[in-house]
Amino acid sequence: MTDLNALTAANAKRWANAKLTRSFTPVARHLAAPTAKARYQAVSGETGVPWAVIAVIHQRECSQDWTGSLAQGDPWNRVSVHVPAGRGPFRSWEEAAIDALVNCAPYAARNKDWSIGRTLAKLEQYNGLGYAARGRPSPYIWSGTDQYRSGKYVRDGVYDSNVVDSQPGCAGLLMAMMALDPTITFTGATITPAITAAPSSTEKPAAPSIANPAKGSIGAFIANIFTAIFRRKS
The missing domain is CATH 1.20.5 (Single alpha-helices involved in coiled-coils or other helix-helix interfaces)
Known part of the structure; x- marks a missing residue:
């Protein structure tokens, strides 16, 4: 069984040392756009989960598709077939999101510690602790940073060490959103990590x-x- 305190400490350390290896800004702009932010804040008001956390889950689960449920990306107007299965149908994206955060594991609405280490641990729980059990950084969190190189569960219970997750990870998304919107804060979090400098383009x-x-x-x-x-x- 994964020690959540150890995972919290490990992710806080990774955050402090992380450098981005790709640009997260275009996606972060969509997540932090006023209309999207208002919808995330409405769900945050009902659950206590920070709106930026809701935003990055939405991105990871269904690329910010408003027809997809926050729980697993299935259409919220139909009964879900992927884990958590059997949820819905719901009347709106917001109703489905509240259900996902309140009634589905890892029950994010019950969390009271939103320090950066615990936030990232909770996000990792949201996707599953298989990577932590292997002692590997989760791509769900660290893809697009120098804290992750390769390794991905390509389907339930099947891990491939050679596959690289191409989706933006939650940590990089949060860093980019914090740079765009100074109201986003997490205890112990700074946004000193920067995109790794690309090779010089100076002509030879x-x-x-x-x-x-x-x-x-x-x-x-x-x-x-x-x-x-x-x-x-x-």
Whole structure:
């Protein structure tokens, strides 16, 4: 059984050391847009779960599709078939989201500790603790940061160490959202992590040629002679 206190400490340490390896800003802008934020805040008001946490779950579960349930991405206007199965149908996205946070494991609405370490541990519980049991960073949290390289459950109970999760992880999404919206805060969280610098795009010097001889070469010596002759003629 996973020690949640140890997982909380591990994720707090990873957050402090993490650097983003891709840009999360475009997705974060959609999650923090005023209309979306208002809907997340409405659910937050009913559950006590921070609205930014609701937003990143929505992104991970169904790419912020408002027809998909927060619980597992199934259409909220039909009975769900994926875990948690048998939920719904609901009258709105908001009603389905409240049900997911209040009545479905890991019962996020019961959580009272929203420090960054515990927040990330709760998000990891939301997806499952299989990665923690293996001693591996969860891509659900860390994909798109230098804390994660590879490894993914490709289906229930089947882990492939070579697969790389291409979805943006919750930690990177929260970092990007915090940079855009200073009202988003978590105890112990800073947003010092930055996107890893890309290789310099400065153009390389042109290779030596007749038109561009290397400095100090015979070609450069001859070119200087011709330059001097033409200057005298002009």
